[in-house]
Amino acid sequence: MKTREIGALFALTALWGSSFLFVRIASPAIGPFLTAQGRVTFAAAGLLIYAFLTGQSTMFRKKWRQYLIVGSLNAAIPFTLVAIVSFQLNSSLISIINSLTPLFTALVPGAG
Numbered sequence: 001m002k003t004r005e006i007g008a009l010f011a012l013t014a015l016w017g018s019s020f021l022f023v024r025i026a027s028p029a030i031g032p033f034l035t036a037q038g039r040v041t042f043a044a045a046g047l048l049i050y051a052f053l054t055g056q057s058t059m060f061r062k063k064w065r066q067y068l069i070v071g072s073l074n075a076a077i078p079f080t081l082v083a084i085v086s087f088q089l090n091s092s093l094i095s096i097i098n099s100l101t102p103l104f105t106a107l108v109p110g111a112g
Contacts, residue, residue: 007010010101017031017095018090019039019097020086020092020094020095021091023035023039023082023083023086023091023094024080024086024090024091024094026038026083027083027084027086027087028087029088031083032083032086032087033078033083035079035083036076036079036080036082036083037076038078039075040071040075040079043075044071060062082094082098
């Protein structure tokens with residue numbers, strides 16, 4: 001790996017890991033649902049800006065149902081559950097449990 005790639009990996013790791021700390025701090029202050037909504041809204045804004053800057057089409061009018069289903073199952077519901085559980089667990093344990101998602105997915109019959 002090149003130095004730039006390693007730097008990007010560390011930056012992504014810091015950004016990903018800090019999100020669990022943010023959730024742990026924000027959930028008791030503003031509530032789990034608003035915390036999850038903030039995460040999803042912030043991510044959506046970032047993706048829309050990226051799509052605009054790269055000139056890629058999002059095809060919202062054509063694929064809004066698919067976006068709603070995937071966004072709910074892969075982001076909104078899990079983020080809300082993480083925000084709810086943050087009242088009981090610390091952020092490091094939440095991030096470890098979340099990192100086990102690929103392992104649990106591999107264990108589900110028919111998922112791979």
